[in-house]
Amino acid sequence: MNTAVDVRSVVVEREMPFPAEKLWRALTQPHLMEEWLMKSDFSPQVGRGFRFEAQWGALDCEVLEVEPQRSLAYTWNGMGLESVVTWTLTPTAAGTRLRMEQVGFKPEQEQAYRGAMAGWPRFFDGLEQTLARLD
Template sequence: MTAAETETRSVVVERDVPFPPEKIWRALTQPHLIAEWLMKNEFKPAVGHRFNFSADWGAVDCEVRAVEPNRRLAYTWDAGELKSVVTWTLAPTSDGTRLRMEQSGFRRDQPRFYGGAKAGWPLYLEKLEQVLAKMD
């Protein structure tokens, strides 16, 4: 394989949201809340925990890689030939939180996965914000 073939791309979605990191953390780590904006799951915020996201179109195999409460969460996102990592970063701001989602590991020969993630994550983050707005 050449360097160009092994080089990977990332999808990054960043936005400022008017909610504190603690509230966003709950929506990122509590299974019933994750199910409202992303997919059904049996997530636990524990490094090494293996879980699945499941939807009508199939499932994603995941393993928690990093847990820094209210700051950073990372898990693998393996769907078929796609082996990637999703990392959430929360940084407090004066009026809420800067929320950053990065999915890394898209190979150049996986344009369908990359395009799907580029289109899908902004929609998931919109749903996430709707869930946050309804939470106590």
């Protein structure tokens, strides 16, 4: 029997020298998301389904929460993993603190968990590079 205690999450937090409005664009506009995350048909509308696509396969997702320039949450489901990714944007003196939490890794999903632990910091690096190029 699985209890909530068995479910793990991956959290990445980073302060970025960009305003929340700029980060929001990179988190919600498909042509920008494709640069740092994956190809998608994302639209920031609660209840809307969308797909992320990569060489290794696809994820079926649904938008759960949209609070412009503050928070964004969506399901992240694929290859047996059912999880939720939540982004939180907090203005700081130097820019914006961006927090990503992916919740839903079961004990038997060690490979997916390790993949997320390794992958999200790389996605953040790509996001910073995309933001640096944005006007």
